Amino acid sequence: MPKSKLGEDVYKKADKVNAELFVLTYGSIVAQLCKEMPYDQVNAELEKMGENIGVRLIEEFLAKTECERCQDFRETAETISKIGFKMFLNYMPVITSWSEDGKTFVLNLDENPLAEFVELPLEARGILWYSNIYSGIIKGALRMVQIEVNTRFIKDILRGDDHTELSVSFVRVIDDEVPPGDE
Amino acid sequence: MQPNGKPMFKSSVSASSQSSLPIRGRNICDQNLNKIKNSDVSLSAFAFLFSELIQRTQSRVTGIQDFEERLNEHGFRVGQRLVELVVWRERSPKRETRVLGILQFIHSSLWKQLFGKHADSLEKSKDVNDEYMIVDNSPVFNKFISVPKNMNQLNCCAYLAGIVEGFLTSAQFPCKATAHTVPLPSYPSRTVILVKLHSSVLRREEYLG
Numbered sequence: 001m002p003k004s005k006l007g008e009d010v011y012k013k014a015d016k017v018n019a020e021l022f023v024l025t026y027g028s029i030v031a032q033l034c035k036e037m038p039y040d041q042v043n044a045e046l047e048k049m050g051e052n053i054g055v056r057l058i059e060e061f062l063a064k065t066e067c068e069r070c071q072d073f074r075e076t077a078e079t080i081s082k083i084g085f086k087m088f089l090n091y092m093p094v095i096t097s098w099s100e101d102g103k104t105f106v107l108n109l110d111e112n113p114l115a116e117f118v119e120l121p122l123e124a125r126g127i128l129w130y131s132n133i134y135s136g137i138i139k140g141a142l143r144m145v146q147i148e149v150n151t152r153f154i155k156d157i158l159r160g161d162d163h164t165e166l167s168v169s170f171v172r173v174i175d176d177e178v179p180p181g182d183e
Numbered sequence: 184m185q186p187n188g189k190p191m192f193k194s195s196v197s198a199s200s201q202s203s204l205p206i207r208g209r210n211i212c213d214q215n216l217n218k219i220k221n222s223d224v225s226l227s228a229f230a231f232l233f234s235e236l237i238q239r240t241q242s243r244v245t246g247i248q249d250f251e252e253r254l255n256e257h258g259f260r261v262g263q264r265l266v267e268l269v270v271w272r273e274r275s276p277k278r279e280t281r282v283l284g285i286l287q288f289i290h291s292s293l294w295k296q297l298f299g300k301h302a303d304s305l306e307k308s309k310d311v312n313d314e315y316m317i318v319d320n321s322p323v324f325n326k327f328i329s330v331p332k333n334m335n336q337l338n339c340c341a342y343l344a345g346i347v348e349g350f351l352t353s354a355q356f357p358c359k360a361t362a363h364t365v366p367l368p369s370y371p372s373r374t375v376i377l378v379k380l381h382s383s384v385l386r387r388e389e390y391l392g
Contacts, residue, residue: 011225015225016223016226017223017224017226017228017323018222018223019219019222020220021297021298022224022229022232023219024260024265025233025236025261026232027261027264028257028258028260029235029239029257031260049235052235052238053235056231060227088224088225088227088228089228090222090223090224117214118211
């Protein structure tokens, strides 16, 4: 079954909730963080929250889609964009470019629902990555399937750029390690 | 500042117009307000986000009261923004100035916008004339939250109560809203949002006749 169809099917069967409630809840979380700490720490905090979500989200993903292990990083990228995003957010970001060595891809998140109704204050524009929770979610989820990646936003419409782009780069495959202290 | 001390959100327009630089990128006033009006996300996405919110709040609070207050604050921010959005979408020719009117608006339009259905009931308290109750039989917030026994007075619908409180306060009906679980055999997570209106609202209501 093509990936996009799988993503759509899983989404159709899921219970739904109004997108605006979701988006406004996220906005409230970011607003609270911005009140508590400076913008660069907010980025780190959002990524941490995203990682916590990602490690649990991957289980639901695997349970609902019964996907097999991806053969290579390209397949991983397609799975994330066509199935992962679609089944949770009903939205498929486009993979816009690959690096030459095939280890980094860029997701275009122009229609990102989280950025709806949002305008960043001027002092935040150079620093805050509003949707940074996505970088954490992808990182956390892939870590649970033994892939270590680095994720970061490179552009954001809310900051005045022309597109919203998230870059994901492959670092290494995590081997099963004996936990420290066990022998 | 509102009577209960919660600040209204600052309008970003006034701040930007003080800067001499042009704002790059999209202007929020040009955005279509109905873009995601009828969209959904999966319940699990929302549940993950909400659970992260709860976990984060849990690590920073001193007790159940504080916990519920913080959730209330989060909901308050959402409610403030929903006033403008939902009322604009309803395109009603008149502004609600009576208590019953605004509560019925919440019971029907706000709930419909947020949850796709009306609230299950709207009641007035018999003993106290400034208290009203909005009931939801299966609130989406409690669906995936399990409350440990030592915190069993906690109701995560304090967030929903905050939404109602933010909505009413921004519509010039200052009040306090709290959430209480009143389970029924068929609805174990049935929640009652208790709205306690400020005395100024009751005085105004009397004055309006």
